[in-house]
Amino acid sequence: MTESSLQPKVAVVIEDDPDVRTLLDEVFRAAGFEVVPTESGLDGLAAVEKHQPVITTLDINLPGIDGFEVARRIRKISSTYIVMLSALAEESDVVLGLGSGADEYLVKPFRPRELRARIEALMRRPRFEDNMSADRLSANPGSPVSAARSAAPSAAVLVAAPPVVRPDDDVAEWQSHRDIRLNLATHTVLIAEREADLTRTEFDLLATLLESKRRVRSKSDLALVLRGEDLGLSFYVGEPDKRAIEAHIANLRRKIGDNPVEPSYIETVRGVGYRLTPSTNTRGSLNG
Incomplete structure (x- = not known):
């Protein structure tokens, strides 16, 4: 223990x-x-x-x-x-x-x-260590809370840092789609080798979509995934839960730099849910 x-x-x-x-x-x-x-x-x-x-x-x-x-x-x-x-x-x-x-x-x-x-x-839901390392926090003078009190909300969608290189990572632990790479073990998401700053909920949604590939996941499916409930059982998912999924997907798209009108990563299937775009460079959405 x-x-x-x-x-x-x-x-x-x-x-x-x-x-x-x-x-x-x-x-x-x-x-x-x-x-x-x-x-x-x-x-x-x-x-x-x-x-x-x-x-x-x-x-x-x-x-x-x-x-x-x-x-x-x-x-x-x-x-x-x-x-x-x-x-x-x-x-x-x-x-x-x-x-x-x-x-x-x-x-x-x-x-x-x-x-x-x-x-x-x-x-x-899986419990991951905080992806802000002690080194990252200590890089700023003063305590994190003191820094947060004086900082304005950041509009950046990606962490401003040099390209992240992890040569020792096990390739099998990475899921990928186009230039997105996601590592479940380290709770890391890279967009064109730069780290994206996602919440746990956004990370879990992206991981689910990457695993599902071109299979459409409904808002109810995704809500149950976030709850950690068995998709094979009949659980009620209300409209507030579905709206929450819409908001989380919108935030995820913003942070990974995805345009919902011409998506590179996640497309909306009208009246059904969400799925990954084709792995080719052809862009487009079923409903924009």
């Missing part, structure tokens, strides 16, 4: 409502987590940096900086799963939340059983 397996699972709760904070504490403790409650965005950022939690819940309407900005800054310092909780139920709010880096978006008031199910689904 490794040392890391003996460490408790940690959840950071960023919530200014004391009643909701207490409810979240009870849900996470019942699921076997150690809980670190915080009341503001900046306190939550500091807690995420210090504890490197498996899961972080995040309210949107927080004192100081809002949850959307907190999510963006968390993504600079951690690969924790982010579950955004908000009374904002408009589709635009959901899309903005997922675009900020959240893995899940639940509308308040939420049912504790539903949140517990979402937590369990996230925990069924």
Whole structure:
């Protein structure tokens, strides 16, 4: 048994409502987590940096900086799963939340059983080490949180770095399509040999599409993949889950530099779902 397996699972709760904070504490403790409650965005950022939690819940309407900005800054310092909780139920709010880096978006008031199910689904997904190495973090002066507080959200879709060369990697561990290469073991995605900065959810979606190749995957299929549920069983997938997949795919396309009108990597099959483009250089989509 490794040392890391003996460490408790940690959840950071960023919530200014004391009643909701207490409810979240009870849900996470019942699921076997150690809980670190915080009341503001900046306190939550500091807690995420210090504890490197498996899961972080995040309210949107927080004192100081809002949850959307907190999510963006968390993504600079951690690969924790982010579950955004908000009374904002408009589709635009959901899309903005997922675009900020959240893995899940639940509308308040939420049912504790539903949140517990979402937590369990996230925990069924493969757990990878944070792809921001200690060297990358220490390259910037000051703490990561201090840097995040003063940094504006980055618009870059690829990490600005020299081409990544990994001669020792096992070729069999890489999946590829055109100039995309994805390594499940190291949780790495390269676009033309430059590393793409994806969230875990975006990585999982891309890995699923690469594995499926030209087979179309429906939004329901992809939602079940993210939940870690058996595709052969009949699980209900609601419209919010499907809209979440649409938002995640849109974010993934933006980060890998894919144009949905003339896609190089992922094409939309109208009324069905998504699949990889042909492996040749012929470009096009069934619906744009």
